[in-house]
Amino acid sequence: MALFASTDCFLPSHQTQLASRHHHGHDVVDSRSTILHLHRAPQGARSLSFSFSGQGCQPHIALERKDRLSVVQTAAVRQLIGSVTRTQGLRFAVVVARFNEIVTKQLLEGALGAFKNYAVQDEDIDVVWVPGSFEIGVVAERLGKSCKYHAILCIGAVIRGDTSHYDAVANSAASGVLSAGINSGVPCIFGVLTCENMEQALNRAGGKSGNKGAETALTAIEMASLFEHHLKQ
Ligand SMILES: Nc1c(NC[C@H](O)[C@H](O)[C@H](O)CO)[nH]c(=O)[nH]c1=O
């Protein structure tokens, strides 16, 4: 029986016996309850056949055209995740708000420390200062669209005052960063604190609640890696 799989299919070696199962164009469950998703391949598609040696699958191209029904078999669910350790060649921009600078400087320091710890080179990081968190989104979008960076980390600190100004700035910062990512196609990471008071903010900028700048730098690395290593178009 011939089996056909797409080029990006992979089978862990412990599932090699799945390859010898019969199929009828439907999901089937093998004796160990592994679901095989079987799909009709496009008519006349050139197919790949796989041989199994117990060491994983070795694809080799079947030379004949298959005009009858063939299937694409996926015996393992592929899971894609960015790696924080594969940082070579990844470039980052950090957009930092000057407002509440006593906090944002600490967040930036945390972020730069995390980049360093994960082997991101200084020359692969650009830091761009803006007046306040409200201004972050438009700058992040411009940087994203420049195609120079794999991720943009956005840092700010919005601290509640007496009026509703806080809500406007905090919400605008969040939606600005979100839009920047969606519109540019480059991950834009939200490292903007939204706090009730200065104490809360300082606690999150290297105080007793850690440093959100460092945490969000890791998010930036993971997302940059996900896009670069798995989702590249
Ligand atoms: N109140 C905070 C601001 N306000 C300033 C705005 O972000 C903006 O710069 C101004 O409205 C001009 O457009 N910014 C923060 O980052 N944090 C605040 O708590």
Ligand SMILES: CC(=O)[C@@H](O)COP(=O)(O)O
């Ligand atoms: C959002 C703020 O922290 C501040 O600039 C506005 O304060 P207020 O609401 O007291 O005018």
